[in-house]
Each structure stands twice: as structure tokens, then as C-alpha cells.
Amino acid sequence: MSWSTWAVAFLVIYYRQVPRTLGLWWQDGEAFQLYWQSACPAIILGGIFTLFWCGARWMGWSQQRLVIVLVSSVVILAGAVCLPGSWLLQFMPAAPAAMGHLARGMGGTGGLLLAAAICGAGVGSRLRWQFENPWEQWVYQVMLGCGLLAYLAAALSIVHQYSAIGVRFLVVGILVIGSWHYAMPFYQWCRSVVRKAVEAIDAKSRPVPFQMEFVWQALGLWAMVCAWLTALAPETQYDALWYHLGFARLWLEQGAIVDFPREMNALLPMTWDVLFGVGLSLGAETGAKLLHFVCLPATAIVVYQMTRRFVPLASPWFAVALFVTVPTIFWESTTAYVDLALTMYVALAIYALLRYWEVPQGQWLWLAGLNIGWAMSIKHLAIPVLGLMVVGVILQHWFVVRSMVAQPSVVPMQNRQRLLRRLLCLILLALCLALPWYVRSWLATGNPVFPAMFRLFGAPPERWDAIAEITFRNFLDSFGRSRSLGNLLALPWDMTIHAARYAGSLGPLFLLLIPALCFYRLTHSIRWLAGFVLLYMIFWASPLSNFQIRFVLIVTPFLAVMAAAATAYIGRSFQAASRWGMVAFYAGLGLLLPLNLPPFTAFHEGDRVQWDGWFANVIYHLPLPVVVGMETREAYLTRQVSAYAAWQYVNAMVEPSAQILSFVNGNYFHSQRAIWAYYILPMRPAITTQMDQVDEALACLAKHGIHYVIFDRRQLAAEHKAFVLTQPQVIQQHYKLLYEDANVLFYQINH
Known part of the structure; x- marks a missing residue:
């Protein structure tokens, strides 16, 4: 009871x-x-x-x-979907690629x-x-x-x-x-x-x-x-x-x-x-x-x-x-x-x-x-x-x-x-x-055990320091x-x-x-x-x-x-x-x-109110359309990964030796160009909020051969808006827009 x-x-x-x-x-x-x-x-x-x-x-x-029956059934079903002229292709046009x-x-x-x-x-x-x-x-x-x-x-x-x-x-x-x-x-x-x-x-x-x-x-x-x-x-x-x-x-x-x-x-x-x-x-x-x-x-x-x-x-x-x-x-x-x-x-x-x-x-x-x-x-x-x-x-x-x-x-x-x-x-x-x-x-x-236990073991200053440790610890303490x-x-x-x-x-x-x-x-x-x-x-x-x-x-x-x-x-x-x-x-x-x-x-989600209190690291919906071929993988990735379309443009149109400063989520898998995340130690002189240090910030980028920058539109108007490199006047004077969509902006830097 x-x-x-x-x-x-x-x-x-x-x-x-x-x-x-x-x-x-x-x-x-x-x-x-x-x-x-x-x-x-x-x-x-x-x-x-x-x-x-x-x-x-x-x-x-x-x-x-x-x-034999199970395997044969799967093969017959896949073949029926992928056959040229199959009526199922009307509903699943990307099915052959999905089956591949x-x-x-x-x-x-x-x-x-x-x-x-x-x-x-x-x-x-x-x-x-x-x-x-x-x-x-x-x-x-x-x-x-x-x-x-x-x-x-x-x-x-x-x-x-x-x-x-x-x-x-x-x-x-x-x-x-x-x-x-x-x-x-x-x-x-x-x-x-x-x-x-x-x-x-x-x-x-x-x-x-x-x-x-x-x-x-x-x-x-x-x-x-x-x-x-x-x-x-x-x-x-x-x-x-x-x-x-x-x-x-x-x-x-x-x-x-x-x-x-x-x-x-x-x-x-x-x-x-x-x-x-x-x-x-x-x-x-x-x-x-x-x-x-x-x-x-x-x-x-x-x-x-x-x-x-x-x-x-x-x-x-x-x-x-x-x-x-x-x-x-x-x-x-x-x-x-x-x-x-x-x-x-x-x-x-x-x-x-x-x-x-x-x-x-x-x-x-x-x-x-x-x-x-x-x-x-x-x-x-x-x-x-x-x-x-x-x-x-x-x-x-x-x-x-x-x-x-x-x-x-x-x-x-x-x-x-x-x-x-x-x-x-x-x-x-x-x-x-x-x-x-x-x-x-x-x-x-x-x-x-780098980067853990920094206070005990330390680390080379070019890889980690006290400021990076504090920032990382604040992130961990946010949970x-x-x-x-x-x-x-x-x-x-x-x-x-x-x-x-x-x-x-x-x-x-x-x-x-x-x-x-x-x-x-x-x-x-x-x-x-x-x-x-x-x-x-x-x-x-x-x-x-x-x-x-x-x-x-x-x-x-x-x-x-x-x-x-x-x-x-x-x-x-x-x-x-x-x-x-x-x-x-x-x-x-x-x-x-x-x-x-x-x-x-x-x-x-007992605490959810609009976009507050939502869960991370769970599945909300099964991605059946892309799995069975009702949606292409490119369309799915463009919808689910905010910078995917931008990285496809970069891979196709930007020289292979390009160095890119990234203000979007890290994505070494889709990008085929070298990425420098904005929060890493070498970029600290460039990520300043002092408006009189524009030249120093741009010089830091030039020192590392960085000639491109990619921004997330939402973060540009929120947590990134205080940085010198994200100011409208700096963007207007020193950047050239190469690509934009609903999620990201991609610029070439005019050093």
C-alpha cells in the first residue's frame, strides 16, 4: 500500500x-x-x-x-523499392541512395x-x-x-x-x-x-x-x-x-x-x-x-x-x-x-x-x-x-x-x-x-589526463591556462x-x-x-x-x-x-x-x-516552458523519412545541422589551403578546410571586446593565415555581439560577404 x-x-x-x-x-x-x-x-x-x-x-x-526467409524478404523488399520505375519511388525518391x-x-x-x-x-x-x-x-x-x-x-x-x-x-x-x-x-x-x-x-x-x-x-x-x-x-x-x-x-x-x-x-x-x-x-x-x-x-x-x-x-x-x-x-x-x-x-x-x-x-x-x-x-x-x-x-x-x-x-x-x-x-x-x-x-x-586536473599537473601555456580552466569549469558547473x-x-x-x-x-x-x-x-x-x-x-x-x-x-x-x-x-x-x-x-x-x-x-519535460527546460541528449522524433528515402540526406543535414550548407559551399568554392575562423559549432567532419574555433587560446587576442583593438585583432588573424570567418546568425545577435570582430562597422569595413543563408554568414577578411 x-x-x-x-x-x-x-x-x-x-x-x-x-x-x-x-x-x-x-x-x-x-x-x-x-x-x-x-x-x-x-x-x-x-x-x-x-x-x-x-x-x-x-x-x-x-x-x-x-x-533464408528473413534475408530473402529483406532483399526482395529492398529490390522492389530500388527497381527503376517502381511506383514506390514516387513516395521515396531517395530510396536507392538510402538503400546504398x-x-x-x-x-x-x-x-x-x-x-x-x-x-x-x-x-x-x-x-x-x-x-x-x-x-x-x-x-x-x-x-x-x-x-x-x-x-x-x-x-x-x-x-x-x-x-x-x-x-x-x-x-x-x-x-x-x-x-x-x-x-x-x-x-x-x-x-x-x-x-x-x-x-x-x-x-x-x-x-x-x-x-x-x-x-x-x-x-x-x-x-x-x-x-x-x-x-x-x-x-x-x-x-x-x-x-x-x-x-x-x-x-x-x-x-x-x-x-x-x-x-x-x-x-x-x-x-x-x-x-x-x-x-x-x-x-x-x-x-x-x-x-x-x-x-x-x-x-x-x-x-x-x-x-x-x-x-x-x-x-x-x-x-x-x-x-x-x-x-x-x-x-x-x-x-x-x-x-x-x-x-x-x-x-x-x-x-x-x-x-x-x-x-x-x-x-x-x-x-x-x-x-x-x-x-x-x-x-x-x-x-x-x-x-x-x-x-x-x-x-x-x-x-x-x-x-x-x-x-x-x-x-x-x-x-x-x-x-x-x-x-x-x-x-x-x-x-x-x-x-x-x-x-x-x-x-x-x-x-x-589533460585537460582535467590542470591545477595539479599544469599544461603548456600555448594549450591551456588559468583563464581557459576557469571558462571550462564554468561550463561544467552549468549542469x-x-x-x-x-x-x-x-x-x-x-x-x-x-x-x-x-x-x-x-x-x-x-x-x-x-x-x-x-x-x-x-x-x-x-x-x-x-x-x-x-x-x-x-x-x-x-x-x-x-x-x-x-x-x-x-x-x-x-x-x-x-x-x-x-x-x-x-x-x-x-x-x-x-x-x-x-x-x-x-x-x-x-x-x-x-x-x-x-x-x-x-x-x-516537466519543467519545459517554450525553449526553457528542454532536454538535451534525447531523441524526440525518429528520422524515418531520410532513412527510407522520402527525404535526401543533403536536405536532412541542411535542416538539422545549421552550418552544413555553408560548409558544402566552402568545400566547393574556397581554396584547399584556406584557414577559417569559426563562430559556429565545431564540425571537422563536414568541413574540408582548416578551422580555428574562436574560443581557443591562439585566438584570444582576436576575441577582444575593446573597440580600440580592431587592428590588433585583425593582425592576430593575419599572423595565423586566417582569411575567412563564419558566423552563426543567432549567436551574432546574442552572446557573440560584444566581440570586436562581430561589430557591424568592422564587418562593413573589413569583410566581404561570400555566402549567407538563414543560419550562417560566411565572409572573406580583407587584411
């Missing part, structure tokens, strides 16, 4: 924006668009499920026949993952690793192989062969070698994966109504189909265009992983960005995006395995459905960022550590060290996770020793030696994989609220109810369900997961981090497992009281999960 009261009150507060949003949709005529965007993925999902169930169960098809991007992206990503699987299988077979089932084997071997493939590609940089051709030769060579050694084992393994998938979906042993298990499976697959469709659209997100894909494109052009001293992000750990370069070489932009999308089902497998093994009363399919429908997780899977890859490797590391504590086999400690090492080579946020894992190993060893009966005097020394060996194995494996990126940063700046004691205690509530302050959303279900665990006796593994989540949240709330939702995604797989455990406990309580109460509880969850997905994202 107390939980029901909490749930009703919480949901009323959380979804306080729903009536207003529905009214606006009705007034603006968006009701049909809402239906369209919800119905299309459901139709696709229904078709997949129909084929699966009809083929695998009702008609008694073999696995091979089912695969789809084929290249899927083929490139498939080839990359197959090469990674070969690398991972080679290491696993040499070390004689044993796994419980093919899914567990797949996720560990493929993701281990992805890290190895990234480092092999990075090794090409030593001989300046990190190029599209060099990377393709590398992948093809791995595939040729692998086909010689692993063709038949790989075929048998694929068959076992399909068989295990059928067994997992058919499983009815959980204490949840079977119909609800089917609902969780359907919702999870629905979310993945929606994410896959969105990932097929052209990239539009800021950091991806700036450096995740932008740097990868520049590295491929230069044949090496080079430093960009002007950019603050140039020395971050970038293992996954190197892999983006491989994806660009094989599958173009779509291949790189799909590479990050693969992290969604891979992490979902870990969530499933963790729930099934460590929370036997809970539904692993509910945990999967909850994880893949987290709004910011869903958004991450559709873009070329790295936070979901980081989340995946951390989940693999923690799961391996839990398996090691369950059955102390050396392979699991190795896998824990390897995966946290890959995580540290992707982002600095994995460093505290390694620290928490070390603390966990020490505490677990202490609990085990304390529970032992009295032993001879030599036992304490043996126990200490065993603990030391475990810690060294974990730490050294992690450091060996991550260290190259930190050494690279230290050699360039004297700071292994969330101040770190007062009251705000920190209310952080779980605030980051859920007022998520717009935190640039993302985790949805309402974690805060709705997990507090119920306080009233039940928890399993050993759930207590460990809860401790890890709590300690990481303390780090996230400290001044060492910042209040972005993206930085807390690391714990979402474990939150999903804990929420599944809470759901099982609450469901049993309802079942003991009333069967209809249990039915209402699970039906309510079945209604809440889809509300995490587009086009229902606006329901979560």
Missing part, C-alpha cells in the same frame, strides 16, 4: 507536462505524426516477430530456413565485427577460456576483438598507414586468415547462438506471467529496432561531428593518429574513435554510427546474463527492456559518441568480477582487467571504476578470510599473497591497455545545481524530476522501483551492485566530475538489474495480496516503458 501511494504521487509529479503536451500536439496537428512514428517501428517489430514465431514454432522451420548507404553501412559494420570476432576467438582459444553459453562467449570475444582491432589499426599509424586503404587491408587480412581457421567453428557457433535465442525466448520459468515476458521481449526489440533505424540517419550531434568522427576523418587523411594542439579534446583516450576510423573506412558514416549502436544489444546481453544469474527471481527480459528504453541510453546508441561503449566495457568488467567471486577461475579476473582497461582507453571516467573494483576485491577477500575457520599460521601470509596477485593482475592488465593514451597526453602536456548538502541529498530526485538541468534523462522507472529494495532482504550480488552504484554516484556528485547524465550512464546496466529485482519483490507482494493487483502492476509497467521512447519524449 505504501509503495502504491508513492508510485501514484511520483508519477503524477513526473508526468505533469503530459496534459499540456497533448493539447499542443492536438492544436498543431501533430497527432497523426505521433501515430505514424509510433506505428512504423511497431509494424516492423510485428513483422519480425510474426516471421520468427511462424517459422520457429508454428510451422516447424529449421534455423537455416528461417534465416544502408548496404554499405551494414556490410562495413558486419565485416568489422566479424574481424573483431576472429581476433577475440583467437585470443580466447589460445587461453582456453570457457563460457556458459554462446551469448556470453559472443559478447566477450567480439568486444575484446574490437579493442584489439582498434590497437592494430592504431599500430598502422606508426608507419603512416592509418588510412582508408590501410585499414581495409588490415580487416580483409584478418578475415582471410580467420576464414581459413574458423569458418566451420564460426558456422556452428552461429547455429548455437540462434538455438540459445529460441530457448531464451521460449523460457517460462520466471515467476512473472508469461504474457508479460513476451511484452518485455517485444518492447526491448521494439526499442532496438527504433534505435537501429535512427542510427541509419546521417550524423547531426555536436561532439560526433566535432571530434569523434571529425578527428577520425582527419587521421585517415593524414595516415596517422596526429595531435591537434588547438583542440582541448585532442589528447583524450580515443580507442573507440580509432575504431570509428575503421568504421568510416569500411562503411562510411553509417558504418561508424552502427558500430556504436552494436554496444546497445551487447550491453543488453550483459544485463540479461547478470539478471538471470544473480537475481534468479527477477525477469531478465524486463531488465533488458528497461535498460534499452532509458532515454539517454537510447540516444547514445543512435550517434557516434563513446559513452555507451564505455558503459558496455564497464558492465563486462563488473560482470566478470562477479563471476570470479562466484567461481574463482583465473579467466574471469583476466576478463575483468582487460575490459576495464579498454574502458579506461575510451574515457577518463573508467579510472574511478578501476579504483572501486580494487576496493571491491579487497573487501571481498576480507569477508572471505573473516568467514574462514582458524587455520595454521602460514594461512594469513598465503592469503595476503593471493590478494596481492589478484590486485596486480587486475591493475596491470588494465594499465597495459590504457597506458598508451595517458603517456601520449603526458608527453605532450605533462598532464596524463545540475550547486553542491550544497541539501542538494546532494536530493540529487536522485532532482536528476529525475528536473532532468533538463542535467542534459539528459534516465526516465522515471529507476527512482520509482529501486527504493522498494530497502524493504526486502537482498542477495549478495545485489548488495555488491548497490554498493558500486552508490560509490560511483558519490564520485559523480563530487567536484572531480560534473552533473551530466552522460557521465552517470556507467551505472545504468546495474540500475536495470536492481530495478528488475525490485519489480520481482513488488510483484510477489501484490500477488500475495491480490492477483488483480499483480496484473495491474505489470500492466502499468508495460505502459510506462514505451513512454521512454520517441515520440513520447516531451512527456518527460
Whole structure:
């Protein structure tokens, strides 16, 4: 009864924006668009499920026949769309180009993952690793192989062969070698994966109504189909265009992983960005995006395995459905960022550590060290996770020793030696994989985690200084609220109810369900997961981090497992009281999960008033028109990326050696000319507000060979209007307009 009261009150507060949003949709005529965007993925999902169930169960098809039917259906549909003179081209004129991007992206990503699987299988077979089932084997071997493939590609940089051709030769060579050694084992393994998938979906042993298990499976697959469709659209997100894909494109052009001293992000750990370069070489932009999308089902497998093994009363399919429908997780899977890859490797590391504590086999400690090492080579946020894992190993060893009966005097020394060996194995494996990126940063700046911890390590003045540190810190402090004691205690509530302050959303279900665990006796593994989540949240709330939702995604797989455990406990309580109460509880969850997905994202914006209080890092609408060919990629990018059309003009009309001062969002991916962002240190003399320093500002630009400048119209009238270079009289006297549209202005500077 107390939980029901909490749930009703919480949901009323959380979804306080729903009536207003529905009214606006009705007034603006968006009701049909809402239906369209919800119905299309459901139709696709229904078709997949129909084929699966009809083929695998009702008609008694073999696995091979089912695969043939699925592939044939896709090929026939694509061919019907792309045939010259097809009536479908009247509605989807860009369908042939869209299918071409789809084929290249899927083929490139498939080839990359197959090469990674070969690398991972080679290491696993040499070390004689044993796994419980093919899914567990797949996720560990493929993701281990992805890290190895990234480092092999990075090794090409030593001989300046990190190029599209060099990377393709590398992948093809791995595939040729692998086909010689692993063709038949790989075929048998694929068959076992399909068989295990059928067994997992058919499983009815959980204490949840079977119909609800089917609902969780359907919702999870629905979310993945929606994410896959969105990932097929052209990239539009800021950091991806700036450096995740932008740097990868520049590295491929230069044949090496080079430093960009002007950019603050140039020395971050970038293992996954190197892999983006491989994806660009094989599958173009779509291949790189799909590479990050693969992290969604891979992490979902870990969530499933963790729930099934460590929370036997809970539904692993509910945990999967909850994880893949987290709004910011869903958004991450559709873009070329790295936070979901980081989340995946951390989940693999923690799961391996839990398996090691369950059955102390050396392979699991190795896998824990390897995966946290890959995580540290992707982002600095994995460093505290390694620290928490070390603390966990020490505490677990202490609990085990304390529970032992009295032993001879030599036992304490043996126990200490065993603990030391475990810690060294974990730490050294992690450091060996991550260290190259930190050494690279230290050699360039004297700071292994540049630009973080500037006050401790410092940096060369031409790259970073106190003013840049203050500006950067002010940006980070703009997220969330101040770190007062009251705000920190209310952080779980605030980051859920007022998520717009935190640039993302985790949805309402974690805060709705997990507090119920306080009233039940928890399993050993759930207590460990809860401790890890709590300690990481303390780090996230400290001044060492910042209040972005993206930085807390690391714990979402474990939150999903804990929420599944809470759901099982609450469901049993309802079942003991009333069967209809249990039915209402699970039906309510079945209604809440889809509300995490587009086009229902606006329901979560409780603080939104016009353009204030809107969410960042979520998906509002599925880009179906550009994916299926109803809209061209150029038209989509022109509409979604404010400076895209301007960069196309620059690429076509401006000399290749041009240097451009940019007041628009960073976009190294679309621009083929050298860009100098206005906020970097070398541009500080030019970005002055003193009107008597016009000559000095222009001289600074001339010194660096900058003869062009691009402005954002909106920012020109807002935060950029105080700069000398943006004053109307300076523009009139010293600039020549070359290009303009509704978003940007592009000038040539008359020095």
C-alpha cells in the first residue's frame, strides 16, 4: 500500500507536462505524426516477430530456413523499392541512395565485427577460456576483438598507414586468415547462438506471467529496432561531428593518429574513435554510427546474463527492456559518441568480477582487467571504476578470510599473497591497455589526463591556462545545481524530476522501483551492485566530475538489474495480496516503458516552458523519412545541422589551403578546410571586446593565415555581439560577404 501511494504521487509529479503536451500536439496537428512514428517501428517489430514465431514454432522451420526467409524478404523488399520505375519511388525518391548507404553501412559494420570476432576467438582459444553459453562467449570475444582491432589499426599509424586503404587491408587480412581457421567453428557457433535465442525466448520459468515476458521481449526489440533505424540517419550531434568522427576523418587523411594542439579534446583516450576510423573506412558514416549502436544489444546481453544469474527471481527480459528504453541510453546508441561503449566495457568488467567471486577461475579476473582497461582507453571516467573494483576485491577477500575457520599460521601470509596477485593482475592488465593514451597526453602536456586536473599537473601555456580552466569549469558547473548538502541529498530526485538541468534523462522507472529494495532482504550480488552504484554516484556528485547524465550512464546496466529485482519483490507482494493487483502492476509497467521512447519524449519535460527546460541528449522524433528515402540526406543535414550548407559551399568554392575562423559549432567532419574555433587560446587576442583593438585583432588573424570567418546568425545577435570582430562597422569595413543563408554568414577578411 505504501509503495502504491508513492508510485501514484511520483508519477503524477513526473508526468505533469503530459496534459499540456497533448493539447499542443492536438492544436498543431501533430497527432497523426505521433501515430505514424509510433506505428512504423511497431509494424516492423510485428513483422519480425510474426516471421520468427511462424517459422520457429508454428510451422516447424529449421534455423537455416528461417534465416533464408528473413534475408530473402529483406532483399526482395529492398529490390522492389530500388527497381527503376517502381511506383514506390514516387513516395521515396531517395530510396536507392538510402538503400546504398544502408548496404554499405551494414556490410562495413558486419565485416568489422566479424574481424573483431576472429581476433577475440583467437585470443580466447589460445587461453582456453570457457563460457556458459554462446551469448556470453559472443559478447566477450567480439568486444575484446574490437579493442584489439582498434590497437592494430592504431599500430598502422606508426608507419603512416592509418588510412582508408590501410585499414581495409588490415580487416580483409584478418578475415582471410580467420576464414581459413574458423569458418566451420564460426558456422556452428552461429547455429548455437540462434538455438540459445529460441530457448531464451521460449523460457517460462520466471515467476512473472508469461504474457508479460513476451511484452518485455517485444518492447526491448521494439526499442532496438527504433534505435537501429535512427542510427541509419546521417550524423547531426555536436561532439560526433566535432571530434569523434571529425578527428577520425582527419587521421585517415593524414595516415596517422596526429595531435591537434588547438583542440582541448585532442589528447583524450580515443580507442573507440580509432575504431570509428575503421568504421568510416569500411562503411562510411553509417558504418561508424552502427558500430556504436552494436554496444546497445551487447550491453543488453550483459544485463540479461547478470539478471538471470544473480537475481534468479527477477525477469531478465524486463531488465533488458528497461535498460534499452532509458532515454539517454537510447540516444547514445543512435550517434557516434563513446559513452555507451564505455558503459558496455564497464558492465563486462563488473560482470566478470562477479563471476570470479562466484567461481574463482583465473579467466574471469583476466576478463575483468582487460575490459576495464579498454574502458579506461575510451574515457577518463573508467579510472574511478578501476579504483572501486580494487576496493571491491579487497573487501571481498576480507569477508572471505573473516568467514574462514582458524587455520595454521602460514594461512594469513598465503592469503595476503593471493590478494596481492589478484590486485596486480587486475591493475596491470588494465594499465597495459590504457597506458598508451595517458603517456601520449603526458608527453605532450605533462598532464596524463589533460585537460582535467590542470591545477595539479599544469599544461603548456600555448594549450591551456588559468583563464581557459576557469571558462571550462564554468561550463561544467552549468549542469545540475550547486553542491550544497541539501542538494546532494536530493540529487536522485532532482536528476529525475528536473532532468533538463542535467542534459539528459534516465526516465522515471529507476527512482520509482529501486527504493522498494530497502524493504526486502537482498542477495549478495545485489548488495555488491548497490554498493558500486552508490560509490560511483558519490564520485559523480563530487567536484572531480560534473552533473551530466552522460557521465552517470556507467551505472545504468546495474540500475536495470536492481530495478528488475525490485519489480520481482513488488510483484510477489501484490500477488500475495491480490492477483488483480499483480496484473495491474505489470500492466502499468508495460505502459510506462514505451513512454521512454520517441515520440513520447516531451512527456518527460516537466519543467519545459517554450525553449526553457528542454532536454538535451534525447531523441524526440525518429528520422524515418531520410532513412527510407522520402527525404535526401543533403536536405536532412541542411535542416538539422545549421552550418552544413555553408560548409558544402566552402568545400566547393574556397581554396584547399584556406584557414577559417569559426563562430559556429565545431564540425571537422563536414568541413574540408582548416578551422580555428574562436574560443581557443591562439585566438584570444582576436576575441577582444575593446573597440580600440580592431587592428590588433585583425593582425592576430593575419599572423595565423586566417582569411575567412563564419558566423552563426543567432549567436551574432546574442552572446557573440560584444566581440570586436562581430561589430557591424568592422564587418562593413573589413569583410566581404561570400555566402549567407538563414543560419550562417560566411565572409572573406580583407587584411
